[in-house]
Amino acid sequence: MPYEWITPTGPDAPTAELHLWPYRSLLRRDFVVFISATALLIVVPLLAVIGSPVLWGLLPFFMIAVWGIWYALQRSYKDGEILEELCIWPDRMTLIHTDPRKGVQTWEANPYWVHVKIDRKNERIVNYLTLKGADREVELGRFLSEDERAALYDDLTKALRNLS
Template sequence: MPYEWTSARGADPEAPLEELHLWPFRSLPRRGMALFLGATCALISLPLLAVVGSAVLWGLLPFLALAVGGMWLAIERSYRDGRVLEQLCLWPDRVALTRHNPRGPVQDWEANPHWVTVRLHADAGPVEDYLTLRGGGREVELGAFLAPEERRALYAELQDRMARLPR
């Protein structure tokens, strides 16, 4: 799943008891992107073999290079947009959520864990199984980029970990 819990507090008393990192799933790793673009270039160059040595080659080549360059730029943009990271930290006296956006400001939210409720909206949210945290006078979304089954699993884990916080 594209999230990970860490519980090692270590020697630092200020460190959170539990920490959750969430990120979007990457279905195409960098190596896969290189293979895809290489295969695309190879397949595009096959029809060009028929026109090698003629002026038609120079007429087609810029358009084919533009198509491959456009694919590369689109995939790179997808990677940049996918650099979202949500970090949820649980302490006995507070809960803090930080969202690092790829092209925007960092968003923060904090509340007392005694007043925080974890909610899973089956039908009421903008997506299926909309997961939110309510507390501190606000309701914030958690894991918008997760699949519905991942949000359901995270909901159960989050409720369990919130219940185990020392009061």
């Protein structure tokens, strides 16, 4: 699961802490292998036209293709640096959403008044998970899959129940 519960230690540490992040299917070391294999597969057809003027006509398109794949994967890695931290104390609850493009967004409420809601029949997003408190409703784990949001809902309601 792309989230984990952490048991913090220390005098001012929260009772429970949850970290959420997007799933990564392609690791950095696999990125190098993938780009190398793609470049190699693109170069193989060019071997047939080495020494002819056709090579210079095809080469820019092959280079643009490799660059496009590299750029798309780098952008995907940048988008995947999203991190959500949910900290629960007996008297307050904070959510810090860190996005490399949008910056840091925070939300704070009293856990006694926080309602964890899941909309299982939402038309666009199945198992849409939100936290409502302090006159504001925030989305939690928008990058998680349907099953992961349902499991997170169960975990989060248990954690809040154990707090009270």
